[in-house]
Amino acid sequence: MYLFKRIIKHFAILLATLPSVSMGATFGMDLLVNGFGTVCASKSDLPKYNYASIPVYPFATQLGTVNPYVASLQYTPGYVGAERRWNFLPNSKFGLQFTALFNDKFKAVTQLLAGAEIFDNNDFYVQMDWAYVQFNPFNELDFQFGRFRLPSFYYSDYLDVNHAQPWVQPPEEVYFIVGDAFQNMDGIKGTYSYYLNDWTATGKLWYGSMKEELIILTQNINVEVRDVIGGNLQIGNDRFSVGGSLMRSIYDTTLYNPFYGLITATEIANGGAFQAAQNLQAILKDQDVPIIYVGLSFNANITDNLSLLAERASIFSRGIISTAREGWYASLSYSLSKFMLTGTYGFSRPLQTEINKYKAVQAFFTSPQYVNTIDKGSGAGQAAINLFQAYLGEQRSLGLDLRYDILASLALKGAVKYIWPVGQSGYRQKYILNLVPTNRHIWVYRLSFDFVF
Amino acid sequence: MILYFKRYLWFVLLCCSFSVAHAAELYVVVSNNLRGTSFTQGEIKHILLGEITSVKNARVKLIYPSYSSQAIVTLSMFVGKGSNVRDLKSYWSKMIFTGRGNPPETADTDAELKKFLAEDNAIGVTTNPAGMNVVYTINI
Numbered sequence A: 001m002y003l004f005k006r007i008i009k010h011f012a013i014l015l016a017t018l019p020s021v022s023m024g025a026t027f028g029m030d031l032l033v034n035g036f037g038t039v040c041a042s043k044s045d046l047p048k049y050n051y052a053s054i055p056v057y058p059f060a061t062q063l064g065t066v067n068p069y070v071a072s073l074q075y076t077p078g079y080v081g082a083e084r085r086w087n088f089l090p091n092s093k094f095g096l097q098f099t100a101l102f103n104d105k106f107k108a109v110t111q112l113l114a115g116a117e118i119f120d121n122n123d124f125y126v127q128m129d130w131a132y133v134q135f136n137p138f139n140e141l142d143f144q145f146g147r148f149r150l151p152s153f154y155y156s157d158y159l160d161v162n163h164a165q166p167w168v169q170p171p172e173e174v175y176f177i178v179g180d181a182f183q184n185m186d187g188i189k190g191t192y193s194y195y196l197n198d199w200t201a202t203g204k205l206w207y208g209s210m211k212e213e214l215i216i217l218t219q220n221i222n223v224e225v226r227d228v229i230g231g232n233l234q235i236g237n238d239r240f241s242v243g244g245s246l247m248r249s250i251y252d253t254t255l256y257n258p259f260y261g262l263i264t265a266t267e268i269a270n271g272g273a274f275q276a277a278q279n280l281q282a283i284l285k286d287q288d289v290p291i292i293y294v295g296l297s298f299n300a301n302i303t304d305n306l307s308l309l310a311e312r313a314s315i316f317s318r319g320i321i322s323t324a325r326e327g328w329y330a331s332l333s334y335s336l337s338k339f340m341l342t343g344t345y346g347f348s349r350p351l352q353t354e355i356n357k358y359k360a361v362q363a364f365f366t367s368p369q370y371v372n373t374i375d376k377g378s379g380a381g382q383a384a385i386n387l388f389q390a391y392l393g394e395q396r397s398l399g400l401d402l403r404y405d406i407l408a409s410l411a412l413k414g415a416v417k418y419i420w421p422v423g424q425s426g427y428r429q430k431y432i433l434n435l436v437p438t439n440r441h442i443w444v445y446r447l448s449f450d451f452v453f
Numbered sequence B: 001m002i003l004y005f006k007r008y009l010w011f012v013l014l015c016c017s018f019s020v021a022h023a024a025e026l027y028v029v030v031s032n033n034l035r036g037t038s039f040t041q042g043e044i045k046h047i048l049l050g051e052i053t054s055v056k057n058a059r060v061k062l063i064y065p066s067y068s069s070q071a072i073v074t075l076s077m078f079v080g081k082g083s084n085v086r087d088l089k090s091y092w093s094k095m096i097f098t099g100r101g102n103p104p105e106t107a108d109t110d111a112e113l114k115k116f117l118a119e120d121n122a123i124g125v126t127t128n129p130a131g132m133n134v135v136y137t138i139n140i
Helices: A003-018 A019-028 A258-269 A275-286 A353-367 A368-375 A382-392 B002-016 B042-049 B070-078 B085-096 B110-117
Strands: A029-042 A050-056 A069-075 A091-102 A108-118 A125-136 A141-147 A179-181 A184-196 A199-216 A218-238 A240-253 A291-301 A304-315 A325-335 A339-350 A395-407 A410-421 A442-452 B026-031 B061-065 B105-107 B120-128 B133-139
Touching: A029 B085, A069 A382, A091 A304, A091 B085, A179 A325, A184 A240, A218 A291, A258 A275, A258 A368, A275 A353, A275 B002, A291 A410, A325 A382, A353 A368, A353 A382, A368 A382, A442 B085, B026 B070, B026 B110, B042 B070, B042 B120, B061 B070, B070 B085, B070 B120, B070 B133, B105 B110, B110 B120
Parallel strands: B061 B105, B061 B120
Antiparallel strands: A029 A091, A029 A442, A050 A069, A091 A108, A108 A125, A125 A141, A141 A184, A184 A199, A199 A218, A218 A240, A240 A291, A291 A304, A304 A325, A325 A339, A339 A395, A395 A410, A410 A442, B026 B120, B026 B133
């Protein structure tokens, strides 16, 4: 809560120092300020602490003479920010948007988003989600040049505006499919809308690149994504809408995987390359890796009070830091005056490409070449296999969200979600999304105030 | 079978029972420079949703009634967002925070509305259009 107050304070100072709307007018333009925010507390029944077995290998040239070992690492498990204790930080945020209207055809938009930095304690981030110049040659067409959110799925381009959504948090099965990464892009986006009576068809095309710094197993990894090209189409009227999106990009990383040295040392100890080592090396090479996103959505207003939203998302990538996974959900919302009740059923599973990555890891660490010359009964190989198995998490979930609109711009929401692992037969440990180990089920509770202004 | 049908009927009735019928008239009023301009129902709808942003080659200044008024419910139903203003508000959040639309001004009284209409290219709605230029009547 302290951090959230700090965020609000910094934004208040920023607002106070901004030129007012009337000052904007003296420069021949109008300046609009809008904002949104969420104060969200969440908890789950996951254990307060958990332990992970981390394989530790000696320096590559010592492998074979010095044995690897397994270190136990204590960590706080969480399901998309929901830990054992009620916690405000991971899912609370505050956004400010500034729009400068130059004339009838040109405008510039900047959107700043602040939240708690979950990887560095006692700190917070302020990032620029949107910063672009927009040109509207005519009503139905606009072009955006600069930085913008990727409109991959139904809510993607305003995902942080929780007030506009029925849930406390959007279903992870679709919106957490690649974690929190790869949501912004620098480039150009064109939007064209066609209106026919009550029907509207909106098509978007975008092209550009993005950079992201990820933290994977305490390593900072720079990811450069280039040649991002995508499009989406949504057709609908007052009663229903259907939409689809497709995006392809290519990424490179600066990742130096410690397994490279291990594989090389194993090959040297065994007098040359062998199949399992070559297969793993090919998978670890995260250069020029294509990623394909596919999204489908269906929205129907069944009656004035009852609506249905269903979405399916898939991502295909052979790279080691990305994933190959699919997920879907269906939400049924019932409105009664200022209340809205939403029930959601979701599913997420890894695709065969993801399973193949795991099998390549497993094949190397169980190969006689590795087991006999490097592992020597230390259990480090099995620990490495177990770590990679976490990416095979498969889950089903049931969620219930209740919303109460205190004011038109302020909503109170509460949610309960029940998640259980499925599939993964033959594994001692089962996982759900966010690499959370659990063999039974977990409960997640969330409470939030969402606002816009 | 009859039992299932009864259950289904009960469910449908429950869903529909809270769809309050709002028999109301709402008038679309404009600035003097737009007086006499004719708009189709579709055009009015897209203007009120911020999808059509310019008329006569100039940016439209959109004026909504207060979000706590009955007029906003009628407006929401007319533009296809249902009788719950929450959906209209969510729609505008989407328009604003994806950069596609500029938020409408809000006029709490007719006097405020008239003040906005004194500027060119302003389009608003009211239940009491006395002394204003009406270009369209919304009947729900």
